[in-house]
Amino acid sequence: MPADLAQVLDVAAMRGAEAALIDGGTPAQALMEVAGRALGEWARRLGCGRSVTVLCGPGNNGGDGYVAARHLMEHGVSVNVIAARAPTTPEAMTACSLYKGEVHGPGFLPRGDVLLDCLFGSGLSRPLPDDLFALLTGLAESHSLRIAADLPSGIEADSGAVLNPGLPAFDVTVALGAWKHAHFAMPAAPLMGALRLVDIGVAAVPGAARVLGKPSITPPAADAHKYRRGLLAVVAGAMPGAALLCAEAAQRSGAGYVKLLAPTRPEGVPPSLVCDVTGLGALGDPRLAAILVGPGLGRDAEAAARLTAALAADRPVVIDADALVLLRPDSPGTAPRVLTPHEGEMAALETAFGLPGKGTRRARAAALAQAAQAIVLLKGADSLIASPGGAVTVSPRPSAWLSVAGSGDVLAGIIASRLAVHGDAFLAAQEGLWIHGEAARHCGPAFTAGDLAAATGYALSAALS
Secondary structure (H helix, E strand, O other), rough: OOOOOEEEEOHHHHHHHHHHHHOOOOHHHHHHHHHHHHHHHHHHHHHHOOEEEEEEEEOHHHHHHHHHHHHHOOOOOOOOEEEHHHHHHHOHHHHHHHHOEEEEOOOOOOOOEEEEOOOOOOOOOOOHHHHHHHHHHHHHHEEEEEEEEOOOOEEEHHHHOEEOOOOOOOOOOEEOEEEHHHHHHOHHHHHHOEEEEEEEOEEOOOOOEEEEEOOOOOOOOOOOOOOOOOOOEEOOOOOOOHOOOOOHHHHHOOOOOEEEEOOOOOOOOOOOOOEEEOOHHHOOOEEEEEEEEEOOOOHHHHHHHHHHHHHHOOOOEEEEEHHHHOOOOOOOOOOOEOOOOOOOHHHHHHHOOOOOOOOOOOHHHHHHHHHHOOOOEOOOOOOOEEEOOOEEOOOOOOHHHHHHOHHHHHHHHHHHHHHHOOOOOOHHHHHHHHOOOOOOOOOOOOOOOOHHHHHHHHHHHOOEO
């Protein structure tokens, strides 16, 4: 079975995947050789042949370090190996015995060019002891380039928790075998630096989360018209500026026809956008493919009535912003839904749906998806998507410049546009999240939400197949 390089595994699943490889005839020592040599090669190339200090722990992560050090020596790189603890696993002891250079104790603190952290990998669940924390931080301070094997030591793999406050940041983290949730989760993710993955042959694990990748979007058919490409209704409310921003992003994201349903015609409606102020009767149009409701809706009785009307139309719907606070388990409609909460809105939804609101963001999003029978895109610096069926997609770190007012409205508009095109709620959330991040990358630093909306067309073109 071929390796799956997009999956994200928790610690238990990773151990099971490695055990399956061993049971299938690949010796554990051979897996260590593959991982360790790849680590050594990354250290050699990134360091451009400069000296490398390898910090080895007692387990198999340390064993990978001994293999890496041997690989470096074979390529003429000056290596210092520090054994923070003596190896304890059979594989690590064998790897240590095969390394023919000097192994220093934890009192050896060289200055150098490259630090390769092989102290602990993905199994760590407790803070580093004081002596090892001091050793790691001291070495990090005395080396100009820092590379972590699998995870920086002191990170909890499943949650992304930073187990020791003050852990040093790394320039590169080389994941071994599969991505771990901490590679993409806050607060650990900013400490990782650039992410790279070493393939050791881990096969696909059923039910594993996946990393968000570039979607494959096809252009409209040659005989397409505006309704076949998707008619989207954007339900505006008390503050129509947010809905206008959504509509602009939606118009640039593939839908053939975007219509703004507003109580009164707001200022600044562009000529390209149809604005309907006759009420919500347009929600009954049989050609309607999708609805977006929530941005600028308000939270009063009139807003609640507009939300109810939008949901009662029973079309695929994106529910965002104020509508998330107003949503209740008994709200009408059975059509596919995408909920797009940030952390505050997530807490309100958890209260409304009787959820405890505990655990990782991944677990919380999955619980809400199941309770609400909806796709949940939990927004933030570590956005992720969960489906009622248990599928999870995690997003690589986006541009930090996305932390600007209105960026969530743009995201909602993109998702709603994609939903109008094909009606697949999970796919629309994935496409929307990727296009949103790509648009931000195109904008560069210090952009406005309007700039972001204008860049969605460029981002869409980058995903065309």
